[in-house]
Amino acid sequence: MADYHYVYKDVEGASTQWDDIQRKLGNLPPKPPAFKPPPFEPAPDSDSAPRDKSWINQKTEEELEDLEDDLDDDRFLEEYRKKRLAEMREAVKVSKYGSVVQISGSDFVREVSQAPQDVWVVVLLYKEGFPECGLLLRCLEELAVKYPATKFVKIISTDCIPNYPDRNLPTLLVYNSGAVKANYVGLHSFGRRCTPEGVALVLCQSDPVLNDGQSGSDQSQKAVLEGVRRRFIEKVVTEHEDHDDGGSSSD
Secondary structure (H helix, E strand, C coil), rough: CCCCCCCCCCCCCCCCHHCHHHHHHHHCCCCCCHHHHCCCCCCCCHHCCCCCCHHHHHCCHHHHHHHHCCCCCHHHHHHHHHHHHHHHHHHHHCCCCCEEEEEEEHHHHHHHCCCCCCCCEEEEECCCCHHHHHHHHHHHHHHHHHHCCEEEEEEEEHHHHHHHHHHHHEEEEECCCEEEEEEEEEEEHHHCCCHHHHHHHHHHCCCCCCCCCCCCCCHHHHHHHHHHHHHHHHHHHHHHHHHHHHHHHCC
16 A cells, blocks of 8 residues: 655745744745735726826817716816817807808898907998999908908998998998997098908008907907008018019010
């Protein structure tokens, strides 16, 4: 019959009092360190990553609305979320303009007199078949694209003012806060050559009428006028360079 020998192994790192005495006497090697597993490091989670301004900037308006409950405990992100939503809504408001809109007499109060106080409104009184009206309208259409935060509308003159004399066409009315701030009767008001740049300079002589939507609605009249002049100079320089290039190529 075979002999069986049992070897009992204690938990790794465990030691008896006798072993400790033998180690002190140098009869046993030093006690090995107890096993320690490596620290646990969870896999990266995008949802738990720190949230800063760049994280907010990547969100759409709908996603920001959905985050309202999640951001209640974080004052910074909540305030920044509201700021971003306000900026988005402001951009949408600005994008409503950008063209010369046809209105009728019944639309005038709503579209012009009751326009927001921070919006300047340029009203063209005109009639079809008048070349001068067509020329000024083309200038305003170009300005409306360049200055989308300024509202441009056009209305048949007699729909706006009954029996308005044709000799006064075209006429421009400038409104702000429900009141007329300026009026320009006839094409001669804009110089010998009616150009978009010339019209812009005249409109901004006394008030910050033109707003490109990038500088804020509270910019000064001087700042607006300087911007208009800069665009005018840039266009003149560009046209001069194009003319020189054309002359050189024809030689």
